[in-house]
Amino acid sequence: MTAVTGTIRNGVNTDTMFATLDLIKTQPExxxxxxxxxxxxxxxxxxxxxxxxxxxxxxxxxxxxxEFELDAGEPAILLGIDTxxxxxxxxxxxxxxxLTTSIVYVAAARKVELxxxxxxxxxxxxxxxxxxxxxxxxxxxxxxxxxxxxxxxxPEEKLREVVERAKARSAVYDMVTNxxxxxxxxxxx
Amino acid sequence: MTAVTGTIRNGVNTDTMFATLDLIKTQPExxxxxxxxxxxxxxxxxxxxxxxxxxxxxxxxxxxxxEFELDAGEPAILLGIDTxxxxxxxxxxxxxxxLTTSIVYVAAARKVELxxxxxxxxxxxxxxxxxxxxxxxxxxxxxxxxxxxxxxxxPEEKLREVVERAKARSAVYDMVTNxxxxxxxxxxx
Numbered sequence: 001m002t003a004v005t006g007t008i009r010n011g012v013n014t015d016t017m018f019a020t021l022d023l024i025k026t027q028p029e030x031x032x033x034x035x036x037x038x039x040x041x042x043x044x045x046x047x048x049x050x051x052x053x054x055x056x057x058x059x060x061x062x063x064x065x066x067e068f069e070l071d072a073g074e075p076a077i078l079l080g081i082d083t084x085x086x087x088x089x090x091x092x093x094x095x096x097x098x099l100t101t102s103i104v105y106v107a108a109a110r111k112v113e114l115x116x117x118x119x120x121x122x123x124x125x126x127x128x129x130x131x132x133x134x135x136x137x138x139x140x141x142x143x144x145x146x147x148x149x150x151x152x153x154x155p156e157e158k159l160r161e162v163v164e165r166a167k168a169r170s171a172v173y174d175m176v177t178n179x180x181x182x183x184x185x186x187x188x189x
Numbered sequence: 190m191t192a193v194t195g196t197i198r199n200g201v202n203t204d205t206m207f208a209t210l211d212l213i214k215t216q217p218e219x220x221x222x223x224x225x226x227x228x229x230x231x232x233x234x235x236x237x238x239x240x241x242x243x244x245x246x247x248x249x250x251x252x253x254x255x256e257f258e259l260d261a262g263e264p265a266i267l268l269g270i271d272t273x274x275x276x277x278x279x280x281x282x283x284x285x286x287x288l289t290t291s292i293v294y295v296a297a298a299r300k301v302e303l304x305x306x307x308x309x310x311x312x313x314x315x316x317x318x319x320x321x322x323x324x325x326x327x328x329x330x331x332x333x334x335x336x337x338x339x340x341x342x343x344p345e346e347k348l349r350e351v352v353e354r355a356k357a358r359s360a361v362y363d364m365v366t367n368x369x370x371x372x373x374x375x376x377x378x
Binding site: 010011012013016017020021024025028031032033034035036037038039040041043044045046047049051054056057061063064065066068070072074075076077078079080082084085086087088089090091092093094095096097098099100101102103104105114116117118119120121122123124125126127128129130131132133134137138139140141142143144145146147148149150151156159160163165167169170171172173174175176177178179180181182183184185186187188189 | 199200201202205206209210213214217220221222223224225226227228229230232233234235236238240243245246250252253254255257259261263264265266267268271273274275276277278279280281282283284285286287288289290291292293294303305306307308309310311312313314315316317318319320321322323326327328329330331332333334335336337338339340345348349352354356358359360361362363364365366367368369370371372373374375376377378
């Protein structure tokens with residue numbers, strides 16, 4: 001290791017990580033971020049989000065060079081033509097991705113070298129709610145199941161502690177389990 | 190219109206839609222769906238979900254021919270190399286996509302022909318929570334703002350009613366605002 005390249009563990013530069021944490025500790029105002037997505041309806045269940053700009057650490061980000069495009073859809077049974085995963089599937093992906101990255105970062109900080117992190121997520125839903133057929137079932141998933149397989153150069157107990165800490169810190173796990181206030185504005189011209 | 194092609198409004202076959210709703214009303218057990226995502230860590234903040242199979246209407250779906258792959262990442266300031274939108278941005282997309290599809294379907298059912306549905310979503314977050322620097326800020330977004338612009342062949346009041354009904358029926362809006370029970374299992378071998 002040299003001061004220039006830093007220590008890379010699990011693909012994470014831990015020198016940069018600890019420097020970032022120290023900076024935010026001394027200047028907490030730098031911790032204010034805002035992420036964004038812009039969405040446009042195309043046809044039927046097909047719509048597309050564009051994601052690029054965000055606010056971070058006291059200013060608008062200028063490092064992202066390309067925008068990301070995400071296409072949503074529905075399968076035939078939900079009246080679409082499979083133009084992309086459906087919104088509820090995207091939510092499962094968001095949760096899987098956030099827990100996984102949290103596991104990888106926590107492991108890097110705790111000197112655990114991971115060899116694999118795999119997960120399968122399931123969401124059970126009674127679509128009578130979202131389709132407006134019956135007011136009783138909730139609109140969203142009744143429950144989400146997450147099954148992780150995590151391997152690395154640490155005893156089982158330490159790997160389980162890493163997953164627990166990741167759950168306790170994951171942004172999307174917090175939002176999906178606890179909910180977030182959402183304010184919707186509408187313009188019609 | 191013919192009985193074969195059905196009435197298409199906003200890209201939605203409303204004959205199929207009403208037939209589906211009638212079927213689920215008489216056989217509510219067909220409303221039980223399960224969606225899934227499988228995720229695999231690649232390196233650092235880069236992980237990928239694969240989405241294909243789901244359970245619907247009494248059996249495993251066989252209509253989806255291709256699997257969807259979604260890559261997640263983080264920007265440099267969050268220790269990644271922009272291999273994809275980050276998990277919190279994916280959550281914003283899931284919410285935008287679900288509200289938009291709900292608007293399109295509700296409008297189709299209510300004989301409103303839409304000309305455009307656009308939205309911008311913002312999520313404000315103090316990253317001290319997710320980074321574990323300070324236990325006080327929550328890990329996820331403190332609030333999400335959704336700004337819709339909806340146009341179509343209906344008076345403003347009717348367009349606003351469509352958006353209200355879509356909010357009241359959206360699966361992801363329900364989950365993001367109210368939360369969902371999430372059960373996490375871990376294997377380490």
